[in-house]
Amino acid sequence: MKREDYINWDEYFMGIALLTAMRSKDPNSQVGACIVSPENKILSLGYNGMPMGCSDDEMPWEREGAPLQTKYMYVCHAELNAILNSAHNNLKGARVYVTLFPCNECTKAIIQSGIAEVVYYGDKYHDSDSSIAARFMFEHAGVRLTPYKPTGRRAELEL
Ligand SMILES: Nc1ccn([C@H]2C[C@H](O)[C@@H](COP(=O)(O)O)O2)c(=O)n1
Numbered sequence: 001m002k003r004e005d006y007i008n009w010d011e012y013f014m015g016i017a018l019l020t021a022m023r024s025k026d027p028n029s030q031v032g033a034c035i036v037s038p039e040n041k042i043l044s045l046g047y048n049g050m051p052m053g054c055s056d057d058e059m060p061w062e063r064e065g066a067p068l069q070t071k072y073m074y075v076c077h078a079e080l081n082a083i084l085n086s087a088h089n090n091l092k093g094a095r096v097y098v099t100l101f102p103c104n105e106c107t108k109a110i111i112q113s114g115i116a117e118v119v120y121y122g123d124k125y126h127d128s129d130s131s132i133a134a135r136f137m138f139e140h141a142g143v144r145l146t147p148y149k150p151t152g153r154r155a156e157l158e159l
């Protein structure tokens with residue numbers, strides 16, 4: 001008889017997005033994204049980080065100060081990295097699992113790539129202009145927004 005307490009697709013893909021976020025060097029917010037086909041195949045992964053060739057050790061990670069001395073000028077967001085990493089895959093009708101609700105800039109890329117659903121975990125910037133603009137665009141573009149429902153299950157494996 002098969003085991004019955006296996007994780008469902010949402011737990012699986014959000015779990016992978018969370019694991020991917022752990023690669024981020026951002027000291028404040030580590031974000032992960034996992035893009036999945038309608039057939040539940042993983043198409044791409046991404047996390048927030050500095051662009052290629054821009055050393056994590058030399059770029060600024062500050063949140064405040066002169067704009068050029070903050071991370072915001074430079075960091076590439078998890079969702080955009082996942083879309084760019086998927087260069088050879090068709091994302092039409094795909095879902096993206098994100099550990100943090102997308103910003104307005106990533107929202108444009110998500111919509112333009114043909115992704116049909118965003119499953120999001122954190123939403124700590126819900127009231128920011130960026131999130132308000134993102135929801136506005138998603139609604140107009142017909143992209144489904146699904147809050148992830150954590151099951152409370154933790155990743156443990158007995159080998
Ligand atoms: N959906 C998002 C939102 C933010 N990020 C990145 C951009 C920064 O590295 C960090 C946010 O930093 P904070 O202002 O919270 O210190 O997260 C992303 O990749 N995807």
Ligand SMILES: [Zn+2]
Pocket residue numbers: 077078079080102103104105106107
């Ligand atoms: Zn973004």
